[in-house]
Amino acid sequence: MNLAMGKERGFMELGRALPPARDPKERINDFKEIYLEPGYELANEQATRCMDCGVPFCHSGCPLGNKIPDFNDAVYKENWAHAVEILSSTNNFPEFTGRICPAPCESSCVLSINKNPVTIEFIEKSIAEKGFELGLIQAQPPVTRTGRKVAVVGSGPAGLAAAAQLNTAGHWVTVFEKQDVIGGLLAYGIPDFKLEKWVIERRVRLLEEEGVVFKTNVHVGVTMSADELKADFDAIVLCCGAEVPKELPIEGHDLKGIHYAMDYLVQQNRRVRGVEVQEEPILATGKHVIVVGSGDTGSDCVGTANRQKAASVTQIARMYEPPRQRHDHNPWPQVPMVMQTSSSHEEGCNRTWAMLTKAFVGDAQGHVKGLIVADLQCEESVAGKRYFEIEGTERELPCDMALVAIGFAYTQPKGLLEQLGITLDEYGSILADTRFQTNVEKVFTAGDARRGQSLVVWAISEGREAARAVDEFLMGTSALPSKNLSVLDLMAW
Ligand SMILES: Cc1cc2nc3c(=O)[nH]c(=O)nc-3n(C[C@H](O)[C@H](O)[C@H](O)COP(=O)(O)OP(=O)(O)OC[C@H]3O[C@@H](n4cnc5c(N)ncnc54)[C@H](O)[C@@H]3O)c2cc1C
Ligand code: SF4
Incomplete structure (x- = not known):
């Protein structure tokens, strides 16, 4: 049972407030993020609006199952270390989702029945930034290694989440990316005024310190064959996105x-x-x-x-x-x-x-x-x-x-998928079972490549779930966390 909840009537005393954005006339002169520095006091104040509902609908509205009332309470109490610990237990990259998530959790926040919802996304960004500022978010390499090798193809949020989780489980992970930079659509697609790229680079540095190997300018299926990949790795996770435009x-x-x-x-x-x-x-x-x-x-x-x-x-x-x-x-x-x-x-x-x-x-x-x-x-x-x-x-x-x-129609079928003999679904996305396993032995998939064009938060969620499935495949069992996505969750929305 959650016995959180700091201030009982915060939601009655305070309205929803966000940090100020830069003046539109000024901000269209550059590509920098539009919000001013995160106001930690504001986050602390806004967290008091959370009612710590008995049935926190925000929790189920979040594809990651973020424990929102719990971290709201920790922020209210200014216990940033605890807030970071709670948030990191379900979300590998709150600094991304805290900036660009459309926040389905806020749509399902109970307060939004007749008031404005809790500023969950802003609080998430504040926890992440405070966590980095205080040195609470640091590389945590695994203590032991399993000796198993996993290849992740594609370095978008799905690939990064899968890599982070598999590395935590002790596997040796290599991420292959055809572009010259890591991040998928976070890096090339989403403009800097929504997400400045140092935010991605900061996280990639941590993952490298934790032992994940990144190989850019490797187009698997073109500059490296699928056979090579299959021969070198014990499991493969395809996180290639949905690149073919409508x-x-x-x-x-x-x-x-x-x-x-x-x-x-x-x-x-x-x-x-x-x-x-x-x-x-x-x-x-x-x-x-x-x-x-x-x-x-x-x-x-x-x-x-x-x-x-x-x-x-x-x-x-x-x-x-x-x-x-x-x-x-x-x-x-x-x-x-x-x-x-x-x-x-x-x-x-x-x-x-x-x-x-x-x-x-x-x-x-x-x-x-x-x-x-x-x-x-x-x-x-x-x-x-x-x-x-x-x-x-x-x-x-x-x-x-x-x-x-x-919009985007489906994942690129030519090259890698053809070489692997991957079966696609009726929409042209990679077909996988509820364990993210494709029709090809030891090949898994996650993110837009599987569910069609979607959201960063879903990509992270799928990357985490696929990592657990791969871990189970390699080790017979897994201690990695799972949100236990339902069949409905696995369908695109
Ligand atoms: C312009 C734009 C704005 C968006 N804005 C938002 C937003 O504000 N909020 C939000 O939640 N979502 C947004 N989205 C959607 C979101 O970016 C995607 O849902 C998410 O990035 C999918 O993650 P992914 O890891 O599955 O794939 P991607 O991010 O697409 O990454 C796939 C990666 O795989 C690489 N790759 C593909 N094939 C190969 C290969 N054969 N070898 C090596 N590398 C390969 C690609 O180069 C790419 O880097 C936006 C999408 C676009 C296009
Ligand atoms: S639904 Fe809203 S008010 Fe209720 S616990 Fe979640 S964030 Fe707090």
């Missing part, structure tokens, strides 16, 4: 000036890292930019285009404008289907909804100059939603550059 197959999609969001975002990540961009530069400076797609990736394109001083930024969504408040059919503790305004939107963006993208229009040089759109109407029936174009609404929007950010 296409926008409309007329004119191959005109110059139309790019996949990732090609654009990765170039800017490289510039910020000080690495030379080899390809033709994709820059929004002075251009009328249209971002097609309303998710995280689209929002990151908006923030990046504003920092590159685009003439205008328009984001197009196919869906209707979401409501400001939950609908009755979307009750707590479900994830609220309400309007999300990201920090990038606050910086300036013309957001449009229920819009059909019909065709790109080019100029004489084959460069995009416009996008033909029309408004959509939605009809709902028991069979689902059907969208219809509203007659007479067709028009052309000016567009010097378009960024396609409508």
Whole structure:
């Protein structure tokens, strides 16, 4: 039984508060994180809003099963060492999730039934940063080694979590990454204004001190064969992400000036890292930019285009404008289907909804100059939603550059997966059983490669669970922790 809970009526005395963000006018002049230094006093104050519910819904809302009321209590009591210990027991990388998690735990926080939820994500970031500041988060190499060797392919959050856990269990772990830097989409994809890259480098240094070996610029299946990998390692964990983007197959999609969001975002990540961009530069400076797609990736394109001083930024969504408040059919503790305004939107963006993208229009040089759109109407029936174009609404929007950010379809099937003979599911993701085992002996998988495009917190969760399954496979039993994900958890959301 949890006998935590510091201040009994904190939630009645205090409202939700977050540290101030930098002024949008100022922050669009650089790529630094948008929040000011973490306020530990604020975290301590906000932690008192936690009611230490008998049934903490926040706990089950978190894919990692973070023990939220317990660390809230430790923060309230300023027992940072205990807070770090509690948080690290379920989350390998709170410094990542504390910055960029959409925080499903906050959506399911009991307070959010009729008040604003506890600032769980901010408290998590505060614990992580205070932990590093006080030297509480340090390398903890395993005391004994099993002599077993595990290869992890892909160094995104799933690969890093799997590597961290398997190393803790005493196995020798090597992480192979085809890029020149460790981190997966955390490093190349997510912009620095959401997650500065020193945060990843700090964690990678710790993992190295703990004994994990990282090999960058190794494209398994291309510069190193799958057979080599199988011969050298006792188990393999495929954490290759879902890299194949969804296409926008409309007329004119191959005109110059139309790019996949990732090609654009990765170039800017490289510039910020000080690495030379080899390809033709994709820059929004002075251009009328249209971002097609309303998710995280689209929002990151908006923030990046504003920092590159685009003439205008328009984001197009196919869906209707979401409501400001939950609908009755979307009750707590479900994830609220309400309007999300990201920090990038606050910086300036013309957001449009229920819009059909019909065709790109080019100029004489084959460069995009416009996008033909029309408004959509939605009809709902028991069979689902059907969208219809509203007659007479067709028009052309000016567009010097378009960024396609409508998501990722599946993991790259060619090369490594072909060589290993991996079976894919109907969506093109790697098929695995509930123990993260693929159809190929000793080959496991985790993260976006298995569940399709998802979230960092799910990638960490899957990496941890897959590590336990690998440990059991190698040793017959495992002392690594598990959240015991349900079949529902294992489906993408
Ligand atoms: C632009 C963008 C913004 C996002 N923002 C957020 C956000 O704010 N919050 C959030 O929770 N989620 C966000 N996401 C989603 C999140 O980043 C992913 O769900 C998460 O990174 C998946 O982790 P992963 O480890 O499974 O794969 P990835 O992070 O994709 O890592 C896979 C790695 O495998 C490597 N690889 C692939 N094949 C090979 C091979 N054959 N050999 C060697 N290496 C290989 C790749 O180079 C890559 O580094 C965002 C995604 C994008 C694209
Ligand atoms: S649901 Fe909210 S109030 Fe209740 S224990 Fe979790 S964080 Fe605290």
